[in-house]
Amino acid sequence: MIAGWVGKVLKVDLSARTHEVQELNLRWARDFIGGRGLGARYLYELLQDPTIDPLSPDNVLIFATGPLTGTNASCGARYMVVTKGALTNCITTSNSGGHFGPELKFAGYDLLIVAGRAASPVYLWLCDGEVELRDASGVWGKGVWDTDDMLREEVGVPDARIASIGQAGENLVRFAAVMNDKHRAAGRSGVGAVMGSKNLKAVVVKGSGSIPVADQASFLRSQWKKKASLRDSKGRQNFTQLGTSSTLMPINAIGALPTHNFLQTVFDGAEKISGERINDDYVVAHKACFACTIACGRVSKISDEAGGRFLLHTSPRNWKMAGEGPEYESMFGFGPEVGVDDPEAIIAAHWLCNDYGMDPISAGATIGAAFELSQEGVLNGTEGVLEWGDAGKMLQLLEDTAFRRGLGDEIAEGSKRMGEKFGRPGVAMVSKGQEFAAYDGRAMQGRGLSYATSNRGACHLKAEVLRADYKDPGHEGKAGQVARTENQISALDSSGLCLFLNSGATYDDYIAEFNSATGMDLSMDDFVTAGERIWNLERLFNLRAGITPADDTLPKRMLEDPIPTGPRKGMVSKLGEMLPEYYDLRGWPEGIPSQEKLAELGLEAIA
Amino acid sequence: MKQLVIHPERCTGCMQCELACSFVQTGTFQPSVSVIKVHVFDEQASMAPYTCFQCEEAWCMTACPVNAITIDNVIGAKVVLSEVCVGCKLCTIACPFGTIFYNPESNKAFKCNLCGGDPACAHACPTAAIEYEDSETKDWVGPWAERLNESFLTALAGEPS
Incomplete structure (x- = not known):
């Protein structure tokens, strides 16, 4: 037995309205760590035909915790939503914090696997041993914040924890998110649309169970050490103060802040929407996820005047109180990407995304692409001309997207499909159909490569190249760094920990706590190998799903159009030079994992 | 103290x-x-x-019919003596702050x-x-x-x- 787990998997078939509790496959838990890796292993097994339409009842939606989820390991709040992404047709692993993941374990399950499609909207109520599908018609059509309040009242448990979808998930917006604890998002690749396609409005959980660790004394020692390093770290202190929003000014300063749909990389209005400015003017509290000693979350308030101006008379219902955010990525998506320099508009947009249940990166980026299409004159819709910086139009489009009204119906398909529809595929700043995050892939070469190689489509969280790209604009050495950190992060992501512990803790801290919690004895090498196994498994899923190495690419704007102005003027992505090196380092001739590599990782039997 | x-x-x-x-x-x-x-x-x-902020009035102590709640003289905490507690739950009703609990498995109060x-x-x-x-x-x-x-x-x- 490996400790850290409660040892059970709950499988719910929505079509048949049945459920069963299975023993956790501990061999898989050992080989794939947990969370992201373990969820991917189950998905690989359960989706025998990975070419299925992600929005069909054949898709499987997995909520996967890690062995450290729910312990007092700092940053151990995380769970993963693993499925075939509605936006990308690739495997997706969307991570979220808050309190939902730990609560799922306290209720007695390491993983929740949802298959099929309910005949009408339902929610799943899990309370210790109790498993019940209940009618959700009373909350269907409601936003996430209302749904959360109403369902907690309905089950009569004020501290039940809820993962749900908003209107965007119901309306199958391809970048809809699964939201938990109102403000926390398993945000990317359309996991919320998959949930919506299953007619599953929410999972409501209350648990009173316990999570054991293998070696209590050494686990506690590892925690004291890790918490002390976090407490004393300058990076952590900065992160507690400003959270992810601290990233905006430095990235703008090196000319890597995507502006006007990546036509520019420097934003003149950056100062006005900086994390420092938002912290001073709008942040009212700092909030942590479960067990987190960093507390990067910030809670904001905006003025009534701005709320009235930005449509907030209807949604979210309780915006006058306080809402979480904004984060760096939403500040980009609803700021420079569309030329908006009004912090209140950005906060409002972030809240609307949380309430409708949408990924602010893909939402902002697709609206940015729509702005560009409008200026090229190819839209000719009723929306008029969309000028950079028009916050009102941006917010209107955001609402239209969640409800699939007018141009919003096209935006809801994501920028790749929207660009193709209007005959301008070049406006889509995507890899594998998923929008880039808030870093230009030309100014940051490693990031560009990691966008192209990410198994869930463009993502800024699958490799750690931020510091390297910040210091060094060149592309040399970046392939190695991307491959190495992709492996490390795959393992870390799978454990139930948050990537942001990199702001002060080390991988040594991590190994110590992981081993003492699980009773395993992983070295750093074993750990990285497990990560490599996970990365290759995700790759195998995608290859079986019809994704090819030709999809490991970037749009023409990144590869051929030099950055027009700013400190990194003239740069284009050197993807053509980095990618062969990357394949080489991975043991993937022509982009396909070799038999030797698969054998080395113990994956030859399932490939 | x-x-x-x-x-x-x-x-x-x-x-x-x-x-x-x-x-x-x-x-x-x-x-x-x-x-x-x-x-x-x-x-x-x-x-x-x-x-529990170890209040002076200590209604839990007053309510306990078997004197299972005592004051620790060194640290001043109100402490449940498990071997004396009969699990009647009167203390949980008496406490105005809701900070004393009942464990159905052991049939004892705890705080x-x-x-x-x-x-x-x-x-x-x-x-x-x-x-x-x-x-x-x-x-x-x-x-x-x-x-x-x-x-x-x-x-x-x-x-x-």
């Missing part, structure tokens, strides 16, 4: 206190048995850890005993929202509530009508 003093304005809602409390009791992580609870007031962006003078919750709190410190008065809650009330009234008075 030292007391648990709580500063809600520093709390981030991370639940480290609940995890530490449950670990002391069970050797596992099980917030449901924690005797310190973090109350979250979501819309006000306010979080508050809350536990914060200040971990024998070294409270794990205070150690675990990363933001010093829970401190175990010398206090001039035995009852810090009264003056604290008064201050809070004053600030509420000030805020109310400041609101345009």
Whole structure:
């Protein structure tokens, strides 16, 4: 037995309205760590035909915790939503914090696997041993914040924890998110649309169970050490103060802040929407996820005047109180990407995304692409001309997207499909159909490569190249760094920990706590190998799903159009030079994992 | 004498206190048995850890028909003597703060005993929202509530009508 787990998997078939509790496959838990890796292993097994339409009842939606989820390991709040992404047709692993993941374990399950499609909207109520599908018609059509309040009242448990979808998930917006604890998002690749396609409005959980660790004394020692390093770290202190929003000014300063749909990389209005400015003017509290000693979350308030101006008379219902955010990525998506320099508009947009249940990166980026299409004159819709910086139009489009009204119906398909529809595929700043995050892939070469190689489509969280790209604009050495950190992060992501512990803790801290919690004895090498196994498994899923190495690419704007102005003027992505090196380092001739590599990782039997 | 003093304005809602409390009791992580609870007031962006503050009146002691609750003379905690407790739950009804609990498995009452003078919750709190410190008065809650009330009234008075 490996400790850290409660040892059970709950499988719910929505079509048949049945459920069963299975023993956790501990061999898989050992080989794939947990969370992201373990969820991917189950998905690989359960989706025998990975070419299925992600929005069909054949898709499987997995909520996967890690062995450290729910312990007092700092940053151990995380769970993963693993499925075939509605936006990308690739495997997706969307991570979220808050309190939902730990609560799922306290209720007695390491993983929740949802298959099929309910005949009408339902929610799943899990309370210790109790498993019940209940009618959700009373909350269907409601936003996430209302749904959360109403369902907690309905089950009569004020501290039940809820993962749900908003209107965007119901309306199958391809970048809809699964939201938990109102403000926390398993945000990317359309996991919320998959949930919506299953007619599953929410999972409501209350648990009173316990999570054991293998070696209590050494686990506690590892925690004291890790918490002390976090407490004393300058990076952590900065992160507690400003959270992810601290990233905006430095990235703008090196000319890597995507502006006007990546036509520019420097934003003149950056100062006005900086994390420092938002912290001073709008942040009212700092909030942590479960067990987190960093507390990067910030809670904001905006003025009534701005709320009235930005449509907030209807949604979210309780915006006058306080809402979480904004984060760096939403500040980009609803700021420079569309030329908006009004912090209140950005906060409002972030809240609307949380309430409708949408990924602010893909939402902002697709609206940015729509702005560009409008200026090229190819839209000719009723929306008029969309000028950079028009916050009102941006917010209107955001609402239209969640409800699939007018141009919003096209935006809801994501920028790749929207660009193709209007005959301008070049406006889509995507890899594998998923929008880039808030870093230009030309100014940051490693990031560009990691966008192209990410198994869930463009993502800024699958490799750690931020510091390297910040210091060094060149592309040399970046392939190695991307491959190495992709492996490390795959393992870390799978454990139930948050990537942001990199702001002060080390991988040594991590190994110590992981081993003492699980009773395993992983070295750093074993750990990285497990990560490599996970990365290759995700790759195998995608290859079986019809994704090819030709999809490991970037749009023409990144590869051929030099950055027009700013400190990194003239740069284009050197993807053509980095990618062969990357394949080489991975043991993937022509982009396909070799038999030797698969054998080395113990994956030859399932490939 | 030292007391648990709580500063809600520093709390981030991370639940480290609940995890530490449950670990002391069970050797596992099980917030449901924690005797310190973090109350979250979501819309006000306010979080508050809350536990027995070892009040002077000690209604739990008064209510107990078998004298199973005594005062620890060294640290001043009100402590449940498990071997004496008969599980009648009168204490849980008597406590105006809801900080003494009943365990159906053991049929005993349980509450914060200040971990024998070294409270794990205070150690675990990363933001010093829970401190175990010398206090001039035995009852810090009264003056604290008064201050809070004053600030509420000030805020109310400041609101345009």
